[in-house]
Amino acid sequence: MSGRKACIVGVGETQYARWGKIGDVTEHALACQAIQRAVVDAGLSMKDVDGLASFAEDRNEATFLAAELGLPALRFANMVWLPGGGGGCAAVGNAAMAVETGQAEVVVVYRSLCQGQFFRFGTGGVDASAPPDPAPPTVQPANSLMLASMGFAMPYGLLMAAAAYALPTRRHMHLYGTRPEQLGLLAVTFREHASRNPRAVMGQKPMTLDDYFASPMIADPHRLFDCCLESDGACAVVVTTEERARDLARRSVEILASEQGAPQGYAFGPFTNANIADEIYATGGTEEMAKRLWGKAGLKPSDVDVAQIYDHFTGCVLMQVEDYGFCARGEGGAFIESGALKWNGGSLPTNTHGGSLSEAYIHGLNHVVEGVRSLRGESTSPVDGAEVCLVTSGACVPSSALVLGRK
Amino acid sequence: MFGDERCVCAIQRIGIGAKMSERFFPDGMPQPLADTTTLPFWEAAAEHRLVVQRCADCGQTRLPPSPVCAECQSDRSDWQEVSGLGEVYSFTIVHRPLAAEQSLPFVIAVISLEGSGGLRMISNIVGIAPEAVEIAMPVELVWEDMSETLAIPRFRPRS
Ligand SMILES: [Zn+2]
Numbered sequence: 001m002s003g004r005k006a007c008i009v010g011v012g013e014t015q016y017a018r019w020g021k022i023g024d025v026t027e028h029a030l031a032c033q034a035i036q037r038a039v040v041d042a043g044l045s046m047k048d049v050d051g052l053a054s055f056a057e058d059r060n061e062a063t064f065l066a067a068e069l070g071l072p073a074l075r076f077a078n079m080v081w082l083p084g085g086g087g088g089c090a091a092v093g094n095a096a097m098a099v100e101t102g103q104a105e106v107v108v109v110y111r112s113l114c115q116g117q118f119f120r121f122g123t124g125g126v127d128a129s130a131p132p133d134p135a136p137p138t139v140q141p142a143n144s145l146m147l148a149s150m151g152f153a154m155p156y157g158l159l160m161a162a163a164a165y166a167l168p169t170r171r172h173m174h175l176y177g178t179r180p181e182q183l184g185l186l187a188v189t190f191r192e193h194a195s196r197n198p199r200a201v202m203g204q205k206p207m208t209l210d211d212y213f214a215s216p217m218i219a220d221p222h223r224l225f226d227c228c229l230e231s232d233g234a235c236a237v238v239v240t241t242e243e244r245a246r247d248l249a250r251r252s253v254e255i256l257a258s259e260q261g262a263p264q265g266y267a268f269g270p271f272t273n274a275n276i277a278d279e280i281y282a283t284g285g286t287e288e289m290a291k292r293l294w295g296k297a298g299l300k301p302s303d304v305d306v307a308q309i310y311d312h313f314t315g316c317v318l319m320q321v322e323d324y325g326f327c328a329r330g331e332g333g334a335f336i337e338s339g340a341l342k343w344n345g346g347s348l349p350t351n352t353h354g355g356s357l358s359e360a361y362i363h364g365l366n367h368v369v370e371g372v373r374s375l376r377g378e379s380t381s382p383v384d385g386a387e388v389c390l391v392t393s394g395a396c397v398p399s400s401a402l403v404l405g406r407k
Numbered sequence: 408m409f410g411d412e413r414c415v416c417a418i419q420r421i422g423i424g425a426k427m428s429e430r431f432f433p434d435g436m437p438q439p440l441a442d443t444t445t446l447p448f449w450e451a452a453a454e455h456r457l458v459v460q461r462c463a464d465c466g467q468t469r470l471p472p473s474p475v476c477a478e479c480q481s482d483r484s485d486w487q488e489v490s491g492l493g494e495v496y497s498f499t500i501v502h503r504p505l506a507a508e509q510s511l512p513f514v515i516a517v518i519s520l521e522g523s524g525g526l527r528m529i530s531n532i533v534g535i536a537p538e539a540v541e542i543a544m545p546v547e548l549v550w551e552d553m554s555e556t557l558a559i560p561r562f563r564p565r566s
Binding site for chain 1: 434436441469513515527531542553
């Protein structure tokens, strides 16, 4: 080992807003703002930054951002292959690899979303109110591997993530008796956490279990309040060496372990792949990765003080708590019902910022930001004496995760 | 763009002999996208044959189609027709439309295909009230001709 150990020294974000509410600023301008704030938070200058990292086909290219922000040189520009929200933690892991191998000194991981300026993700770009094309329907050429794979989902109307991830969740309910009340309690818990977070888009909108059951059904068992928000906003995370961190004012956060990947034959996950192995179909697909993660960290699930678990849909959180070993397979519903995820008194306080369900949907990089804050003692739903935080990225797609530690 | 020309030519060839069938979804539903690897599935569908890809060397079946057998690395494959009998592995009842004049809600399901070497496929369940659909329910194939060149395999409760 070179002796260079990576850590996180700064976090920052822009205002978070509902989908389409930031229309006067470009997505990449928001990225710049979040990067600037994270670098200031770290006590560094943009002249210190020599790497940028992102994930999932980021529209906001590092090459342009580096020029606009005045980086003296771009020594490391990296994007993770993991799709959608699966790569947030991996982007941080890749930044850590870059500084540990001497490829760069200071790498900023960023995510910016102004989806209102692009097509609406949940629709897959389809406008259901548009009149049909007068040409007779036929097979169209797919110009990418992803689209050829989507060809086995789209003709059946499977274009919406809420429907795709309802499939493994429904099977989980069938196999283990998981109930809608348990999914609802999870949503209510994260909303309660958001009520103390001034950044949270839904912070002023309390939710009861009755409100949950009154929310419209989108793709059974997913009601509206099972689905994450669609948000505008950006956030960023600064990674450098422990040696560099010693001179900085902020308490740095240790990266105890980082893992990424997918099980055999997973491809894009249940969205387009009906042939995921039976044993892992009704899971987040992250159990094997979780074992590697705990092994690398030298820790076990019971060592975790606080968790930030990617919550695109309630069922995906439920299956992840099983994958990561916080309870046995099939017991996720009962685990949630026990109040385990609550910030004050739960055995696994989770999504203390409100998560993607109630803070903002920034593809889960905001979960890394909250993980850092929770270990610095800066969370608005603080967990006293928290020393170990699990952060996960999107499950039910190839995923990634971090174990963070308080220095 | 990879494979486009060959794909378009092949697309123009398909659809001969497709029989008329019931309609369940409007014309404006998203259309399948295919490349040269996956197109034979849709060519067979246009002839009302539901096929899965089979490794010509080790016999392992796979879906969606792919260039190489993950079991034995062979790039030789052929197409095996399946019976169209299956059962529901999982499903969701969707309340949001994909196209104008689509009746709601509708059911998207994962179907375990009998005689396919253990494969499943994504499809729809039609011909039953959505709230009556259950996991493990036996279903059978029904073709929906969206046009003269496009037939979509869907499933209904087994008669
Ligand atoms: Zn083979």
